Amino acid sequence: MSKLNIKNLIKSFPSMDRPAVNNVNLDIESGELVAFLGPSGCGKTTILKMITGLFQPDSGDIILDEQSLLKIPTEKRGVVMVFQNYLLFPYMNVNENVGFALKMKGVDKNIIDQKVKEMLELVKLPDIGLRKPKQLSGGQQQRVALARALISNPRILLLDEPLSNLDAHLRDEMRDLIVTIQQKLKVTTIFVTHDQEEAVLLADKIALIFDGELQNFTSPKNYYEKPKNIKAAKFFGGVNFINAKKHNDKLSTNIGTVHYKGENYTDLNEDNIITIRPENIKLSKNNDFNDNSFKGLIKSVIFSGTHTRYKIIVKDLELECSLQSVGLQDIKTDDTIYVHLPSDKIWAMNE
Amino acid sequence: MNNNLKKINIYAIYLGAIILILPLIAFFINAFSFRWFYPQVIPKELSLQAWVRLKLIPKPGQRTFEGFIELWASNPAVIKALLNSLSIGFLVTIVSIIIALPASRVLGLLNFRFKKLIIFIMVSPTILPPIAFVLGLNINFISWGFSGNYFGVCLVHLVPIMPYVVLTMTGIFANYNPDFEHQARTLGANKTRTFLLITLPAIAPGMVVAALFAFLVSWSQYLLTFLIGAGKVMTLPLLVFSTASSGNPALTAAISIIFIFPAILILFFTSKFVSGESGATSGFGKI
Numbered sequence: 001m002s003k004l005n006i007k008n009l010i011k012s013f014p015s016m017d018r019p020a021v022n023n024v025n026l027d028i029e030s031g032e033l034v035a036f037l038g039p040s041g042c043g044k045t046t047i048l049k050m051i052t053g054l055f056q057p058d059s060g061d062i063i064l065d066e067q068s069l070l071k072i073p074t075e076k077r078g079v080v081m082v083f084q085n086y087l088l089f090p091y092m093n094v095n096e097n098v099g100f101a102l103k104m105k106g107v108d109k110n111i112i113d114q115k116v117k118e119m120l121e122l123v124k125l126p127d128i129g130l131r132k133p134k135q136l137s138g139g140q141q142q143r144v145a146l147a148r149a150l151i152s153n154p155r156i157l158l159l160d161e162p163l164s165n166l167d168a169h170l171r172d173e174m175r176d177l178i179v180t181i182q183q184k185l186k187v188t189t190i191f192v193t194h195d196q197e198e199a200v201l202l203a204d205k206i207a208l209i210f211d212g213e214l215q216n217f218t219s220p221k222n223y224y225e226k227p228k229n230i231k232a233a234k235f236f237g238g239v240n241f242i243n244a245k246k247h248n249d250k251l252s253t254n255i256g257t258v259h260y261k262g263e264n265y266t267d268l269n270e271d272n273i274i275t276i277r278p279e280n281i282k283l284s285k286n287n288d289f290n291d292n293s294f295k296g297l298i299k300s301v302i303f304s305g306t307h308t309r310y311k312i313i314v315k316d317l318e319l320e321c322s323l324q325s326v327g328l329q330d331i332k333t334d335d336t337i338y339v340h341l342p343s344d345k346i347w348a349m350n351e
Numbered sequence: 352m353n354n355n356l357k358k359i360n361i362y363a364i365y366l367g368a369i370i371l372i373l374p375l376i377a378f379f380i381n382a383f384s385f386r387w388f389y390p391q392v393i394p395k396e397l398s399l400q401a402w403v404r405l406k407l408i409p410k411p412g413q414r415t416f417e418g419f420i421e422l423w424a425s426n427p428a429v430i431k432a433l434l435n436s437l438s439i440g441f442l443v444t445i446v447s448i449i450i451a452l453p454a455s456r457v458l459g460l461l462n463f464r465f466k467k468l469i470i471f472i473m474v475s476p477t478i479l480p481p482i483a484f485v486l487g488l489n490i491n492f493i494s495w496g497f498s499g500n501y502f503g504v505c506l507v508h509l510v511p512i513m514p515y516v517v518l519t520m521t522g523i524f525a526n527y528n529p530d531f532e533h534q535a536r537t538l539g540a541n542k543t544r545t546f547l548l549i550t551l552p553a554i555a556p557g558m559v560v561a562a563l564f565a566f567l568v569s570w571s572q573y574l575l576t577f578l579i580g581a582g583k584v585m586t587l588p589l590l591v592f593s594t595a596s597s598g599n600p601a602l603t604a605a606i607s608i609i610f611i612f613p614a615i616l617i618l619f620f621t622s623k624f625v626s627g628e629s630g631a632t633s634g635f636g637k638i
Contacts, residue, residue: 052537074536087534091552104539152539 002065002078002155002188004028004051009060011046020046021057022212028205031186033179035193035203037235043212044192048158051190052081064155075104078155084164086145088133094120094144095129101152119147122181139170143177150185157182159191163198175202196223196236208232224277226262226347233275233349239320240281242274244348251348255294255314259343269350280345281321283310285329289340298335312339375611381604401601405429407609429590429609436570436587437613439501443508444565448558450509451516458517459524470521474514481511481574489578499581507579508569515564523557559624563617570614 006026012019021043028034036044049055051062053074062069069077080101088097096103098119099112107115120126123143133141142162149157162178163171179202182189193199199206200220208215208223216228227233230241244251244258246268251258258274287293296314308328310321319339331337381387382401384394402408406427409418423430458470476484488507489498497503531553535545573588580586587610595603 049533052533054533054536073541074533075539075541077537079537081534081537083530083534085530087528087531089531089535089549100535100540101538104541104544148538158537 003030004156004188004190005061005063006047006051007061007063009047009050009062010058011043011050011055012058019058019212021050023060024209024212024214026207026214026217028188028190030188033182033189033191033202033204035191035199035206036209037193037196037199037206038209040194042209044209045160046212047209048081048160048190048192051077051156051158052079053077078152079158080149080152080154080156081158081160082145082149082162084161086133086138086141086165088136088141088144088148090133093130093132094125094136097133097144098129098148098151100148105152115151116147119151120144122150122184123147123177138165138167139174142166142174146178146181150181150187153185154187157187157189159189161193162191163193164195171198178202200236208235225345226264227275227349229349230273230275230351238275239278240276242317244272244274246270246272255317258341258346259291260346260348261343262347264348267350268348272348272350274341274346274348276341276346278309278320278322279307280342281319282340282342283312283321283323283329283331284338284340285331285335287338289338292341292343292346294339294341296337296339298331298333298337301331301333312337314339378604378607381600382608384601387600398601401599401605404599404602405605405609407605428585429587429606432585432587432590433609435501435585439505439508439586440566440569443505443512443569444562446505447509447512447516447565448520448562451513451520451561455517455520456524459521459527460529470518473517476510477514484510485575485578492579498579499583501584504576504580504584504586507575508572511572511575512565512568515568516561519561519564520554520557523554527553556624559621563621563624566617567614 004026005028006024009021009024010019011021024043024047036047038044046055050057051069053069053072056070064077064079069079088094089100092100095113095116098116102112102115116129117126120129123146125140125143125147128136128140128144133144136144142165159178163174166174175198178189178191191202200223203220205217205219206223207217210231216223216232218226218228223232223236227236227238230238233241242253242255242258244253247257249265251260251272251274253274260274282289287295294314296312296319299311299313299318302309303325306325307322308325310323310331312319312321321339380394383397383399385396385398385400387394399408403410406422406425407429408414409422413422454473458466485507488510492498492503492507497506531549532545535549536542540548571588572586573592576584576586577589580589587606591603591606591610594606597603
């Protein structure tokens with residue numbers, strides 16, 4: 001149960017022309033499961049390594065429970081990291097691997113044996129204690145690495161791409177296990193991933209990082225519904241973007257005036273961008289909507305199982321809409337259509 | 352592999368072994384014979400005379416336990432040289448590995464400018480004829496007071512040894528994953544324990560190979576010991592050469608056996624690390 005504050009963190013490497021981590025501020029509450037999300041090379045693993053103490057930041061601070069970590073050596077921070085490739089010590093068997101952290105603390109051998117047994121049961125691998133890491137599958141190695149990390153009750157658990165080396169079916173299983181264990185032990189957990197789906201499924205909050213800069217730190221739901229900027233929206237599959245100008249309580253765009261109900265209206269600049277999820281757009285052949293309705297032309301219809309995707313040209317703009325395939329009106333390419341952007345579903349953000 | 356080819360390979364290995372072992376057999380016979388001359392195929396008379404002259408076996412009639420003890424305690428030249436060779440060998444092996452450890456770690460794990468040049472400079476003692484650098488070194492060693500003593504000989508042995516040790520250990524670190532150390536650190540191991548429990552087991556097989564090279568290069572060093580030791584530090588190779596020039600084949604054979612025996616013993620115990628199947632040159636990287 002520990003809360004972590006990252007303040008103005010900066011780290012540069014001589015081989016890079018921009019800072020690897022550029023002025024990152026984050027406040028992670030106790031017991032939260034947080035994802036660091038971003039493309040590879042965006043600096044997310046660098047932040048993890050600074051939290052463990054394997055890298056020293058150029059400036060800024062990392063504060064765990066009101067105490068700066070920077071002067072504390074790695075082994076005394078209570079921050080445990082599980083590396084991407086598990087790194088089980090090859091010369092030790094599973095029991096010795098899992099018990100490693102307690103052995104370093106000088107805990108009595110009987111207590112270690114007892115705890116190792118408990119941890120292996122927790123990760124659902126009770127009977128493999130005497131095997132060597134080489135004899136384990138990738139999924140088993142991952143679980144052992146998790147057990148090894150958790151045995152000493154770390155204050156912070158760091159997972160570097162925990163699912164990326166696993167097969168698809170193992171990935172689901174492992175994801176559930178991580179969530180279950182995290183909720184059971186309430187350990188503050190940060191994991192790094194480049195897969196937004198993984199981040200959405202696992203995390204309470206996602207820190208989106210591009211080029212060493214924190215873009216946004218909020219719940220997965222907000223990334224879909226209330227993205228902070230166009231980059232964040234695009235990373236989460238946003239496709240519809242409309243340039244808009246603030247104008248007397250409304251937003252005026254190329255395709256017409258848009259009514260807006262978002263709570264951030266007062267924060268908006270003069271120039272801003274409207275976005276809407278493809279699944280929130282409504283279509284109708286007759287103009288039976290009250291507001292935010294625009295006439296357009298169907299450019300393409302793509303059936304993709306449960307959903308059908310439409311591309312619609314509205315004036316010079318192309319919008320994408322995704323409707324449930326069940327009970328659809330008969331809409332074909334080149335049909336004239338009315339596009340409805342519900343005022344409570346659109347979201348405007350500053351450029 | 353083709354079966355015939357396999358057979359040929361096996362025969363080739365046997366042939367190689369025979370070529371290597373035959374002279375040793377001749378050596379052995381010679382060391383225990385009395386006046387074995389051409390055209391005798393086997394010696395007419397066996398004798399321990401050579402060993403008696405080396406003061407390793409007492410004269411006939413004194414060959415009791417006490418006799419052996421008394422003889423060896425009188426500090427014969429062979430035993431003195433043997434102990435010198437062994438102690439110099441072990442000492443320079445340990446020192447060379449301690450020096451090479453950080454150097455090879457950097458060379459194996461990092462890439463930087465002039466890395467190839469640094470490696471070339473480090474390997475240069477293996478290309479240069481020893482006489483070329485030892486004459487220059489000798490002048491300095493005399494003025495520093497390292498000439499004609501044990502310390503100077505140890506120091507000069509490091510010159511031909513370091514390239515082998517650094518290169519072998521660079522190979523280990525090139526395949527070594529330092530994240531294992533980071534993992535151990537985050538699990539609560541301090542730097543010392545991380546080195547002992549994680550780094551050392553990973554590099555140990557390769558270190559044994561490097562130590563083997565180091566010891567054998569030191570063990571067979573003649574010229575450097577001769578020049579820097581100035582005749583005051585007697586090692587086995589020096590004794591072998593001076594005995595060989597005396598022209599008694601039995602004596603030369605006997606002392607040669609003493610010279611090669613420790614080397615064979617060490618090779619025997621470390622051979623499993625030298626074969627490509629061990630982790631000697633892989634560290635944790637390939638596991």
